[in-house]
Amino acid sequence: MSDPGRKEAGSASARARRRTWLVALGVVTMVLAPVLSCTPAPATGPPESSLGWGLTHTQYSADVGDPTALKTVRKSLSVQSLPQNQHLMGWGATNPEPSPGRYDFAALDRRIDLIRKTGxxxxxxxxxxxxxxxxxxxxxxxxxxxxTAPSPAHYDDFAALAATVAERYPDVRHFMVWNEFKGFFDERKNRWNYEGYTALYNRVYRALKKVDKDNLVGGPYLTMDSHPSNVTTYASNLKGPWGSIDRRVLDAFQYWNQHKAGADFVAVDGASHARNGEALPDEFRATDKFTAVGRWVRQRTSVPLWWAEYYVERAGNGDRGSEALDHALQAAGMIAMVKGGATTGFYWNPQDRGGRCTRCLWRSTELTDGSGGRTLPALDLIRRFDKEFPPGTAYRRVDVAPDDVPRVRVLADDKAMLVVNTLDRPVKAEIDGRTVDLDGYQVRWLKGD
Structure with a gap:
């Protein structure tokens, strides 16, 4: 592996220097819908606490496969510096400490080296x-x-492992603690064991800060599950046409937020659809859930908001709209997260080995037919979104004709505008006094003014 800390050009500090931190966040306002009109409070903390829009490496990524395919995808990833997330164990990484004090970082070394080499x-x-x-x-x-979560008797051991990881990779300055409260559901009480998670989090937080006070740590990485509006069990006041967030999740967040040792950012995850798989009231308006959740979180903390994972699914199981619909839904989801105050998001790359995945960021690196590693539309969208709307972007108001508000989603600053047609047919939308022609489900970039 390469020497840790040498590729500073791809680090958070280098990334931060490239960006202009204007205001922490504004939001596009439209003619309709209160959910789209309020401006979240600015985030506080160092600018490095907000990273922009990137990806999470999963089981099959760009570290193993056909040499030609690996070269292709690594070249593509190197075009633009993106935040790239890797798990400590699982999702492409092996057991880092099989026995107490005996470490095996080979797989994690390989993934971190991949991130370094692609900037x-x-x-x-x-x-x-x-x-x-x-x-x-x-x-x-x-x-x-x-x-399965570590037992309370081993919380300190897990914190010690986290410190070892931080010492091994001194150029890694951003750490999310745990994933989706895995193993922390109390079946007897039928709620999340937020006391246990918070105890683990606090130990890890302190251990990482002891290694380096400039390490940036966040949680709780809760899944913001929602139920359809007709399900009243565990319903909460955080609700909309898309459903109601499970109040047990909100209780867990509130406890962690009140008892945490500290946090440089807040991380959540979730899907636009409800727990029963329904996208309510339709697949595009279901993305308003991201906005509502984000605003709820931002009312309770001033630190930056991250979406550790986000999922936007088409309604039903058919192929209606195919890749164009998927692309439009992803763009609408990212717009909704920004309107909720998010400054960072990680696309969970569903990379498979057979090359059949249309929502992946690139074609499988195990393909040897010349197509392996080729960039797919999802990665192109993330790169463009991250380039045009980095953390600190001063978003501006966009005037959309009343008849067009239900059918287009728009986000803009003074330099760029992203417009999404939510219909499967062409439309002529009136935006900022000009007519914009859009094909069915088209995602179109325009100059901002």
């Missing part, structure tokens, strides 16, 4: 835990228990 800003999600920290046998890894 990305590295982020590590500190999940999951070695077996011996959760009742397993030292030296043995049972991958079926990956999502």
């Amino acid at each position: 990305g800003t590295p982020v590590i999600t500190l999940c999951c835990a070695p077996d011996w920290m959760k009742g397993g046998t030292p030296g043995h890894t049972d991958w079926s228990r990956l999502e």
Whole structure:
């Protein structure tokens, strides 16, 4: 592996120097819908706490595969510095500490080196835990228990592992603690064990700050599950046409937020659809959930908001609209997150090995037919979105004709404008006094003014 800390050009500090931090966040306002009109409070903290828009490496990524395909995707990733997230164990990384004090960082080294070589800003999600920290046998890894949380007796051991990771990769300055409260659901109480998670989080937070006070740490990485409006069990006041957020999730967030040792950013995740799979009231308006959740969080904290994962699914299981619909939904989802006050988001790359994935960021690097590693539309969207709307962007008001508000989504600053047609047919939309022609489900970039 390359020498840690040498590729400073791709680090958060270099990335921050390239960007102009204007105001922490504004938001586009439209003619309709109160959910689109308010401006969130500016985030506080160092600018490096906001990273922009990037990706999470999953089981199959750009570190193994056909040499030609690997060269293709690495060249593509190197075009623009993006935040890139990798988990400590699982999702492409092996058990980092199979037995107490015996480490195996080969797989994690390879992933972090990939991020360095492609000029990305590295982020590590500190999940999951070695077996011996959760009742397993030292030296043995049972991958079926990956999502089991460490036992309270081993919280300090997990914090010590986190500190070892921070020391090993001194150029990694951003850490998310755990993933989706995995293993922290209390079946007896039928709620999240937020006391246990917070105890683990606080130990990890302090351990990372002890390694380097400039390490940036955040959580709680909760999944903002929602139920359809007709489901009243565990309903909360955080609701809209898209449904209602499970109040047990909000209780967990509130407890962590009140009892945390500190946080440089807040991380959440979620999907536009409800738990029963429905996208309400339709697949595009369901993305308003991201805005509502973001504003709820931002009312309770001044630190930057990250979406650690986000999922925008088409309604039903068919192929209606195919890739064009997927692309439009992703763009609408990102716009909705920004309107909720988010400054950072990570696309969970659903990379497969067979090359059939249309929502992946690139074609599988295991393909040897010449198409392996080729960039797909999802990565192009993330790169353009990150380039045009970095953290600190001063968003401006966009005037949309009343008849067009329900069918287009718009985000703009003084330099660029992103317009999304939510219909499967061409439309002529009146935006800022000009007519914009859009094909069905078209995602179009325009000059901002």
